[in-house]
Amino acid sequence: MAGGGHPRQQLVAAAAESIAKGSKSFARASQLFDRQTRERAQLLYAWCRRCDDIADGQDHGGELHHDGSDAKDRVEAMRVLTHRAIDGQPTADLAFDALGQVASECGLTHEMADDVIDGFALDADEWRPRTEGDLMRYCFHVAGAVGVMMARVMGVPADDEETLDRACDLGLAFQLGNIARDVSEDDAGGRCYLPVEWLVEMDIPPGQHMKPAYRQELVVLVRRLVDLAQEHEAAARLGAARLPFRSRWAVLAAANIYGAIGREVRAKGGAAWDHRVYTSKAAKLRFVAQAFWQALANQPAPAKMPKWTRAGLEAMADAAPPD
Template sequence: MGGGRERKALVKRAHESIAKGSKSFAVASWLFDKDTRDRSHLLYAWCRRCDDIADGQDYGGTLKLDESSAQDRVAAIRILTHRALEGQPTADIAFDALGQVASETGITREMADDVIDGFALDAQGWRPRSEGDLMRYCYHVAGAVGVMMARVMGVPADASETLDRACDLGLAFQLNNIARDVSEDDAAGRCYIPEEWLAEYDIPPGQHMKPQYRRQLVKIVQRMVKMAQQHEAAARAGAAHLKFRQRWAVLAAANIYGAIGQEVVSQAELAWDHRIHTSTLEKLGHVTAAFKEAIAGSWEPQEMPTWTRGTLMVMARMAQPVADIPHTPLRDEDVRRKED
């Protein structure tokens, strides 16, 4: 595994990837013990690389993406991922990193394919029609990553309740990110607000960033952040099943990403005039608060989220193409009558 590369080299490059790509996750991940931290960075390197390839950004890689379509780039991601999980070299260090961490933690091809299916939706120019569509997308791009992170932390494959809560945390992260990035997504020709929500608030398709609809947009985002808070509360309760340092890191991440959604709601109509982020001092405050909560314990949520990992997995499977019908002839021994 690891494409024949030394594990030390893979971890070093993974540290560089997270330092460059996500300051919020980097802060939380350094609360892990060394083994969990290294493995989480290996997984992050793969996620970051997939995201870059899907967007046509081939930073330091060997793929020729200049003239490739979005669908071709997703196909390349899937092929390299499957090679890495089969223990074959990929000539791309981030995919080799996935092969390494998968061999150590039991991350499966199905888990990885769930994440890649999210990139495939974006490549198709897909937009959510219903709330369920939105949550299925969030499952692919973040909930499934949460499940993989749980495996990185040593959560057994049969610990369904804990894996469900890990998925909840990923869903919360993505909902907050979507709320923050409404303007950026619109500029890129993307919209993750369900069409049914837009219709409910009398916003014509593609017009949600227009000034005259800003008040309605604020209400939609408040609704989205409230959903994120429900999933976050469920995830906090699930963190009780983790080791102390893992619990601390998870709660710190929940605080940091949760603050993003809260700030979007707080700034209301001004939320998209600039990109919302948390300062280093604020992150340290969230880490301190998480430390106290990791010791004292989290409150049980008053209401569990409507959208569960099981429901979203069924929706994801149902949305996949129908499998081909096998054409293998049936054995006919003892079916036809033998000639006398």
């Protein structure tokens, strides 16, 4: 039974509470959807947030906590609960039951969810990217694949490959911006998503990228991250034109808000990690208003389409050695 037997509105209420607590940016953008799409987006968000928290021992984000449990075991439990939920079985966890509800309504599959969970498995293996391709494959798992699921939630047909590709681009853009903003926090948690090859190019020794002596080199690398994010964001805006107006408005608002974070990180240069970069409530409202007018106009075609494509990243993921 979809939703683990819970009344749908109970799941929706819990999901709305989760998004309000976990992401003010997504919460703001989700209000622009029609009611049905908003509820479905929030149900999907609740599962994503819960998986992220299980993986990192968090409560709706914040500092990483390691409680002594095995990271691989946590990911495996996450996968088992996810599969149960999609199969219509109860999980005793509202966030996973929320996934079961939205999966039944929108045709979300085990394969879609596994693409996302595979990103958490990489973190559990204490994996780090050696190449730019490795970085983009990770971004596909933890965000591009979520973008594809969100597109299905917004009613994009399973065979509309072009629009699903653009949804993946938006997820990639979001994750690249997050990595740029969170370099210092990730380092404190023992993680680094900057490719080893990039660090070698800048003569930055392993584990030393946050040291003051390498701050200017770090600025160059993070600028590269933000440039990649902007390429994928520009491509994603083309896909937004295929969506109903309110969904288009919401997607463009989210792109404006998250794109601004990456651009602010780049603008701050070496001071970008003195304090966490965020967008104020007033700025979010401006970006929402800007997105309204953008949704009424034709989005300009990007100067070039991104090098990294959904099909290519899926092929890289399929070719990756098993855990």
